[in-house]
Amino acid sequence: MSITMSRGQAYIHRLNDKRNVWLDGKRVRVTEHPAFQGTLQTIENLFDLVDDPDTRETVAYWDEHTGSYVHKAFQVPHASQDVSSRAAAFRLWSDRTYGVMSRLSDYARSRLVGWYATRQDMARHDRMYADKIEAYYQEAKRNDAFLTIVQRDPQINRSLPVGEDEDAMLRIVKTNSEGIIVRGAKMVATAAPYADDIIAYPIQRIPGHLPELAHMVIVAVGSPGLHLICRESFAAPQLDAAHPLSARYDEMDAVLFFDDVLVPWERVLLHNNPEAVWQVRCNAASSSLAYHQSIIRLHAKLEFITAVTAAIAQEIGVDSFLNVQEQLGEMISQMQTIEGLIIASEAQAQPDALGNWLPSFKYIETARNLGSRYYPRAVEILKTIAAGGLIQIPSGRFDLNETVGTLMAKYLGGVTLQAPEKIRLFQLAWDLTGSALGARHDLYERYYAGDPVRNRAGQYIQYDKESLNKKVEPWLHMK
Ligand SMILES: Cc1cc2nc3c(=O)[nH]c(=O)nc-3n(C[C@H](O)[C@H](O)[C@H](O)COP(=O)(O)OP(=O)(O)OC[C@H]3O[C@@H](n4cnc5c(N)ncnc54)[C@H](O)[C@@H]3O)c2cc1C
Structure with a gap:
């Protein structure tokens, strides 16, 4: 992070990548389009609380590994006080946004912490998972990453058994020395346009005979081939007092199209492994x-x-x-x-x-x-x-x-x-x-x-x- 930028500003700066965010039929820049500005301001303010002396002890902890203060959603609770201390951090962000912003990343960061903290349990399902989740956890924590999670496949025909509408389900179409190439779609990823990374895996149990649908991947939002199709914006213009919440808290939802997206091996936490993916889903x-x-x-x-x-x-x-x-x-x-x-x-x-x-x-x-x-x-x-x-x-x-x-x-x-x-x-x-x-x-x-x-x-x-x-x-x- 640059010393001239606050934590919140550094976060916004990172969004100036090549992400394909589509709104009203056009590709837009999240950092410039008016629909996103009120919410970005809210997120920037929340991120800055980690460095604010008045709130730091409530929202952050000193992390030995990174040698810095880190939001408590990244903290592995090793004692009962840690559970309460994490709760106080969640409460502060929730109170500041009146509970109206739900995917401010503290939910997804907490999921990541759970997977990281129990990584050794997964050794019998996949030999590489523990190292990969550890490396990603440290990276996300170091970079103060804004994460979101998406599980559900698009609503096409829910009466079909899993896999019969597999065209839409995320699947590997190629592998190479760099990673896997995935194709398919995911339904409703809240806050995706604001995220650094998206963690994707299936919500339902994938049958053993369809391993090609059973993956857990972490995808950088700026990845070529990933398209974020936003719903209509509900954001009111910044100064519109008639819509005080819409002006500040539209966290946006997007459908994701993966048009042959390369996911590097280190971010392919699991692939072709229905049982392991199910264990992660139920962790x-x-x-x-x-x-x-x-x-x-x-x-x-x-x-x-x-x-x-x-x-x-x-x-x-x-x-x-x-x-x-x-x-x-x-x-x-x-x-x-x-x-x-x-x-x-x-x-x-x-x-x-x-x-x-x-x-x-x-x-x-x-x-x-x-x-x-x-x-x-x-x-x-x-x-x-x-x-x-x-x-x-x-x-x-x-x-x-x-x-x-x-x-x-x-x-x-x-x-x-x-x-x-x-x-x-x-x-x-x-x-x-x-x-x-x-x-x-x-x-x-x-x-x-x-x-x-x-x-x-x-x-x-x-x-x-x-x-x-x-x-x-x-x-x-x-x-
Ligand atoms: C605003 C919003 C934001 C969201 N954000 C996220 C997010 O960021 N990440 C994420 O992973 N998820 C998110 N979700 C949840 C996710 O997208 C789905 O909405 C949720 O998993 C329910 O699935 P569905 O909407 O496809 O409903 P469906 O499963 O299609 O269900 C439709 C209806 O049919 C019934 N039904 C369907 N199948 C069956 C069955 N087999 N047996 C009995 N009844 C059935 C259901 O009870 C329901 O009434 C979000 C949802 C909303 C509304």
């Missing part, structure tokens, strides 16, 4: 560390939406009605349930067989699975309470015309707020729940961790049913 350390971050962020977002809803209820004078209080109470219960599960996951952290301290996954999984229902429910409550108030927000500047401005001041105030502040409150609520960004967030919380139906079913499938049966059995033999 307990990686899931527990990464979803620990996710539920802390979820909690920040539930707190925020509850705060906005309560402010609206008070400001339109409905918070004394029993039904409104009941709904606000439900939001608080949701928020505190997730908080309680975070506390439980940290209080019951345990070392694994390799000495890595992991927050208890059963509580994390429960919080994650509740979150896919809690957040949409919170949005529903906000809309139920705010009602048509979300639509009576005037467009544009209301103070420019004297006549209309006076009438607005007279008719659009609230219980305590004057019209301008009350309008700001409703603009915030609309941006959180009704704007394109808000709609995306509702969908994100339902699906970011995969299919919520199968996630919840998975909790039942993996649960120790024997312990449940024991509760019922004595009653079956009662005379």
